[in-house]
Amino acid sequence: MKRDILNIKQLLDQYFEGQTSLQEEQILRNYFQQEDVDESLTEYKPMFDFFNEERVLNSIEENEVEIPGKVKFLRMGKVWFSRFSIGIAASIMLFFGVKFAFFNQKKEVSGQSIVYVDGKKFTDRKTIRSQTLNTLEAISESEDDVIASQIDILDSFNDF
Amino acid sequence: MTLEQFKSDIISQRQKLLAVAWRMLANEADAEDAVQEVFLRLWSIRGQLDTISNPGGFAMQTTKNICIDKLRMQRTTVDPENVFLGFEEKTPYHDTEKQDSVGIVRRIIDNLPELQRKIIMMRDVEGYELQEIADITGSQTNAVTMNLSRARKKVRDEFIRINAYYKMKEIKK
Numbered sequence: 001m002k003r004d005i006l007n008i009k010q011l012l013d014q015y016f017e018g019q020t021s022l023q024e025e026q027i028l029r030n031y032f033q034q035e036d037v038d039e040s041l042t043e044y045k046p047m048f049d050f051f052n053e054e055r056v057l058n059s060i061e062e063n064e065v066e067i068p069g070k071v072k073f074l075r076m077g078k079v080w081f082s083r084f085s086i087g088i089a090a091s092i093m094l095f096f097g098v099k100f101a102f103f104n105q106k107k108e109v110s111g112q113s114i115v116y117v118d119g120k121k122f123t124d125r126k127t128i129r130s131q132t133l134n135t136l137e138a139i140s141e142s143e144d145d146v147i148a149s150q151i152d153i154l155d156s157f158n159d160f
Numbered sequence: 161m162t163l164e165q166f167k168s169d170i171i172s173q174r175q176k177l178l179a180v181a182w183r184m185l186a187n188e189a190d191a192e193d194a195v196q197e198v199f200l201r202l203w204s205i206r207g208q209l210d211t212i213s214n215p216g217g218f219a220m221q222t223t224k225n226i227c228i229d230k231l232r233m234q235r236t237t238v239d240p241e242n243v244f245l246g247f248e249e250k251t252p253y254h255d256t257e258k259q260d261s262v263g264i265v266r267r268i269i270d271n272l273p274e275l276q277r278k279i280i281m282m283r284d285v286e287g288y289e290l291q292e293i294a295d296i297t298g299s300q301t302n303a304v305t306m307n308l309s310r311a312r313k314k315v316r317d318e319f320i321r322i323n324a325y326y327k328m329k330e331i332k333k
Contacts, residue, residue, distance in 0.1 A: 015312065016309060016312050016313050016316060017305075017309050018290075018304075018305040018306070018308040018309035018312065019305070022287060022289065025284070043319070043320055043323060044316070045261075046261035046262050046264065046265050046319060047265050047315055047316065047319060049261070049262050049265075050262045050265040050266055050269070051284045051285055053262065054281070054284075054285040055285055055287075058285055058286060
């Protein structure tokens with residue numbers, strides 16, 4: 001374990017000099033994606049968390065296809081969904097989610113929220129929230145739209 | 161537009177663009193940075209460059225615009241390398257939501273000099289090789305490495321400083 005930390009520290013030194021290869025940077029990203037990062041390295045985690053988040057958002061944008069005059073399609077994993085159908089599905093999910101929240105209030109949030117993007121699993125709330133908001137905002141027509149008002153309800157859940 | 165086309169239509173104009181930038185900015189290093197920014201900006205819209213009848217002329221106009229922006233910034237602000245993200249005045253860091261660590265990193269990167277910001281994003285988010293970035297910016301890999309290193313160190317050092325500030329505030333409460 002100590003040897004692993006030493007390797008990571010050496011890689012980090014090279015990383016800040018701009019001397020690491022893409023593969024070595026992937027090793028650093030993988031290390032900082034785990035929850036139990038060595039205490040001496042925790043201050044570097046937010047930086048890699050930011051890049052990992054941006055990579056996820058970037059990969060979603062790259063998977064979008066715009067067909068002139070038609071609905072935008074989004075690839076999630078190996079399946080193509082129209083944004084419209086994602087929007088409908090998301091609205092239904094939000095409706096039941098809101099119903100659950102109001103009529104089944106618990107003091108603690110139980111279970112784990114998960115989002116899969118291209119087969120990769122993310123459990124941190126920030127990634128999940130940003131993924132959901134991106135999809136919902138994309139199909140939201142106007143501020144008076146029902147979905148937009150449900151986004152407001154989603155925002156209020158930040159108080160958990 | 162492919163990288164090869166980009167090189168032949170846009171990067172080939174490098175000396176002309178550099179000459180114009182040098183005349184406007186009167187500084188070799190600033191002129192080099194400006195021209196690299198031009199290439200990065202045009203690369204980001206490469207999909208639309210095919211529709212432009214005179215890409216060289218477009219690159220020239222973009223160079224002038226970037227130089228004018230730089231001259232305006234020099235009159236009103238200090239060198240971005242020396243900007244101290246202070247906390248005495250109201251900044252986004254006063255917003256409790258922005259105290260989120262990743263949000264702080266995002267703000268720091270947004271405040272980097274344009275060239276450094278673009279290079280760090282191309283490398284650490286989009287996964288470009290150093291040689292690819294050098295080809296796109298019409299520069300050498302050692303120049304790209306230097307800017308990448310500066311950007312990463314700036315993000316690291318600023319985050320550590322801001323994080324220490326908030327920890328100190330928490331202790332004092």
